[in-house]
Amino acid sequence: MRLKFIEPLTPTLVEKPPEGDGWIHEVKFDGYRSQIVKDAEGVRIFTRRGLDWTSKYRDLAKAAAELEVESAIIDGEIIVLNDKGKSDFAALRKAITRRQHDLYFVAFDLLHLNGHDLRDMPLEDRREILAEMIPEGGRIQFSQALPGEAKAIFHLVDLAGLEGLVSKRKDSKYRSGPSTNWLKAKCYAIGEFDLLGVEREAGKPAFALMAERGTGRYVGSAFITLNREMRERLWERVQQHAGAAPKGMKRPATQWVKPGLIGRVKHLRGEEDLRHASLQDFREER
Incomplete structure (x- = not known):
């Protein structure tokens, strides 16, 4: 079955991250929101708006082809790291045309796997499956949740000079378009x-x-x-x-x-x- 691009869920901008145990918190990366689609016909990589940019991301497509799954749709962000280990948007633009080997895909959600639509599963369960799919040390990496209280995490993210934090309801389903189940707090x-x-x-x-x-x-x-x-x-x-x-x-x-x-x-x-x-x-x- 040929899988199609799924319009991404977009987080709501808030002043500060939500408190409480019902949320996970991840670093907000400074890159291009992207979607990897793998099926029997191969790998395709789409932009946030659904444009097929596979030819621009040749090395990442090759890495996705090596994932040990028959089919999958993975939501994530394409980034380039600078010498301080931070995602760098300016460097990303140059890397797409000149330095493919510097590109990484940070995966944070799994929408489809081996013929099954996972969007009705709780976020925590989708991410658990996703984490097991992705080998360590490759071009495709898993976006780890940050431990601790939201206020303290946000403070550390700010001190580190990172873009911000994305907070997601642990039990939420995946629904395309704007959502308050995902919240982004920017530094x-x-x-x-x-x-x-x-x-x-x-x-x-x-x-x-x-x-x-x-x-x-x-x-x-x-x-x-x-x-x-x-x-x-x-x-x-x-x-x-x-x-x-x-x-x-x-x-x-x-x-x-x-x-x-x-x-x-x-x-x-x-x-x-x-x-x-x-x-x-x-x-x-x-």
């Missing part, structure tokens, strides 16, 4: 970005529009949380550095600035663009 990072301008409208919060350093690529807005004195100093600098809008950007309530102002922004870790971001400080480029 925050602080980075520097080029300030493009400040958006101010009467009766609304003020936002700083930010770009990636050196490239000018717009990455999103950051809520201005500075104290009154710093806000006044920022607005003074913005007026002194007034400039034209970047090409293609039309935002009528924005005061644009010339290059040279750098913002220090707190934002969710592991996102390509700024999310839940706030401006912490700013400086002029020396």
Whole structure:
């Protein structure tokens, strides 16, 4: 029987991980959500949206073919590790085209096995079967649950500079689409970005529009949380550095600035663009 791609279950973003014994907690990896499908016709690897990227993941497909099962659908994340052992999204993009041997597939759920649909089984049982399927030390690895209390685990994950935590109900079934049976709590990072301008409208919060350093690529807005004195100093600098809008950007309530102002922004870790971001400080480029 030819198996088909199954739309993945997507976790709900929360401020902090849930407490209690009914959950397991795993590291949230910074990679591409993917699905391995193995059947009599061979191995296929799909993206989160169901695109067949098997040709881009040749080494991982070869590793999946060696799993001692007739057929399976495995949910996981394709990652690359940096020299500190952390998943690195920027390096992942390069590795897909240049360094296939650096790719890993971290498996965290099993949806189908040898002709049986497992999605109605409790998560704990699915993961127990999955763990036994995957040999140690290979390109395909099992995502281990982290022991301890959720608050302590999240603190350690943050200290380690990891993206965050995914918490899953132990007894939950697998259902495609958004779900509150899986919750993701992300850690925050602080980075520097080029300030493009400040958006101010009467009766609304003020936002700083930010770009990636050196490239000018717009990455999103950051809520201005500075104290009154710093806000006044920022607005003074913005007026002194007034400039034209970047090409293609039309935002009528924005005061644009010339290059040279750098913002220090707190934002969710592991996102390509700024999310839940706030401006912490700013400086002029020396």
